[in-house]
Amino acid sequence: MFMNASVIPSGSDHIPDPVALPFANAFAELPPAFFTRLQPTPLPQPYLVGISADAAALVGIDPATAGSESFIDVFTGNVIAQHSKPLAAVYSGHQFGVWAGQLGDGRAILLGDLPARDGGRMEIQLKGAGQTPYSRMGDGRAVLRSSIREFLCSEAMAGLGIPxxxxxxxxxxxxxVRRETLETTAVVTRMSPSFIRFGSFEHWYYNKRHDELKLLADNVIANFYPELSGAGNPYRALLTEVTRRTAHLMAHWQAVGFMHGVMNTDNMSILGLTLDYGPFGFMEAFDARHICNHTDQQGRYSYQMQPRIGQWNCFALGQALLPLIDSVEDTEAALGQYEAEFAAKNDELLHAKLGLATRQADDDKLFESMFAILQAGHVDFTLFFRRLSDLHAGDDGGDEPLRDLFIERASFDAWAGQYRARLRQENSVDAARKLAMDASNPKYVLRNYLAQVAIDKAQNKDFSEVAKLQEILRRPFDEQPEHDKYADLPPDWASHLEVSCSS
Structure with missing residues (x-):
């Protein structure tokens, strides 16, 4: 049923559970300059496309209510829950390295936050819920295609153990609505302890409003980093911790071949979370220079550039926090840890991916030669690491399915000899190593073509593939032999798929 956005009165005798959710809004404790209160714009005759029972459990929502009219209306923005006071936040940012000025929630509306299972709070945000004062020339809507991609990848990344x-x-x-073509609209309900971004701080810095900058930093420290409040300079401590988390996040992305596609400062989480799934992709035929975003003509956000851009974004945040830290030297010291933190986490994850229990002096050379043969052969990233666990430390085989990924077998054989020698150096046991490696190297990732198949079916109101992919990607490290085809090399037609900033 299509309804005008309305509020169910608190005295109603028949309040469905989704409408009665105990929303609060900690972000609204900030002054009005930080946001605009408004109601979502209703969508006509909304229907449910998919729900994550795992995400629902985080905030005590019963997924069995998902098919109800009240659930669909609340999480489309057609009905406002009785305790919700929706708002859109303002922020700014650098886009593709260029200062873009004021941005803000152009189509995302925060309903509020709910108590979370871990004892904290989880903000609930509708993406695609209509125009806001920050929409600029946009229509405030999201399309079904990009909403399904964000829904699936958010939950897939959680399954991979990535923040x-x-x-x-x-x-x-x-x-x-019109994008490159006419597309149908959708709303994806996103959840996060906070949607505050690097660009939220940049907004106040570049507008020379240091009082608001301090209010925002104090709010973030009090709500999300309370352990930093007693530091000698809590703002330096904040930058230090966010830099560390960002460096680790970049290492996690690289380890599974994930490419974000739009690493603008307004898409960087102050909590070190993967935020804003637009033209993302998972590496298939390995190419360190691969660009997953068709809009990114210069390759700023290619796979090999992501660690460097993560650091660049931290420097942008450091610039914004400089008036609070009040020392260039202290700011540089906080930022200076990025390279070491990334290198250490990257090294840790690569050792786990190769099943190496110890660290040896020449391990970097082993990694470099591995990536060199992957690059030369454009070998499938996910399949290579998954099949690597079957290789035996001795010279008695186990490598044929892996070897078959290479056209130039001699280069693989040479590297495999180095790898086997390294395994024998630490007396690696094949069975134990395989268990450990399979827990680090996923069998299943959200390949673009898999998402496209689900989208094509969903556009014909068949949401079964969305549900199936979601279930498979909940357990990406498990064998799931009944779903083996979802781990195969992509079909030829998949090479023509392109994703862009249009959503």
Missing amino acids: TTRALCVTGSDQQ
Whole structure:
């Protein structure tokens, strides 16, 4: 049923559970300059596309209510829950390295926050819920295609153990908007302890409003980093911790071949979470220079550039926090740890991916030669590491499925000899190593073509593939032999798929 956005009165005798959710809004404790209160714009005749039971459990929502009219209306923005006071936040940012000025939630509306299972709070945000004062020339809507991609990848990244925002559900509508073509609209309900971004701090710094900058930093420290409040300079401590988390996040992305595609400062989480899934991709045929975002003509956000851009973004945050830290030297010291933190985490993850229990002096050379043969052969990233666990430390085989990924077998054989020698150096046991490696190297990732198949079906109101992919990607490290085809090399037609900033 299509309803005007409305509030169910608190005295109603028949309040469905989703409408009665105990929303609060900690972000709204900031002054009005930080946001605009507004209501979502309703979508006509919304329907449920998918729900994550895992995400629902984080905030005590019963997924069994997902099919109800009240659930769909609340999480589309057609009905406002009785305790919710929706708002859109303002922020600014650097986009593709260029200062873009004021941005803000152009189509995302925060309903508020709910108590979380871990004792904290989880903000609930509708993406695609209509125009806001920050929409600029946008229509405030998201399309079904990009909403399904964000929904699936948010939950897939959680399954991979990578810090991320979550996605509760996707609702759709037959209402159309124009992108490159006419597409149907949708709303994805996103969840995060906070959606505050690097660009939230940049906004106040570049507007020379240092009082608001301090208020925001104090709010973030009090709510998310209380252990930093007693530091000699809590703002330096904040920058130090965010830099560390960001460096680790970049290492996690590189380790699974994930490419974000739009690493603008307004898409960087102050909590070190993967935020804003737009033109993302997972590496298939390995190419360190691969660009997953068709809009990124210069390759600023290519796979090999991500660690460097993560550091660049931290420097942008450091610039914004400089008035609070009040020392160039202290700011540089906080930022100076990035390279060491990234290198250490990257090294840790690569050792785990190769099943190496110890560290040896020449391990870097082993890694470099491995990536060299992957690059030369454009070998599938996920399949290579997954099949690597079957290789025996001795010269008695186990490597044929892995070897078959290479056209130039001699280069693989030479590297495999080095790898086997390294395994024997630490007396590696094949069976134990395989268990450990399979827990570090996923069998299943959200390949673009898998998402596209689900999208194509969903556009015909068949949401079964969305649900199936979601279930497979919940357990990406498990064998799941009944779903082996989802781990195969992509079909030829997949090479023509392109993703861009249009969503």
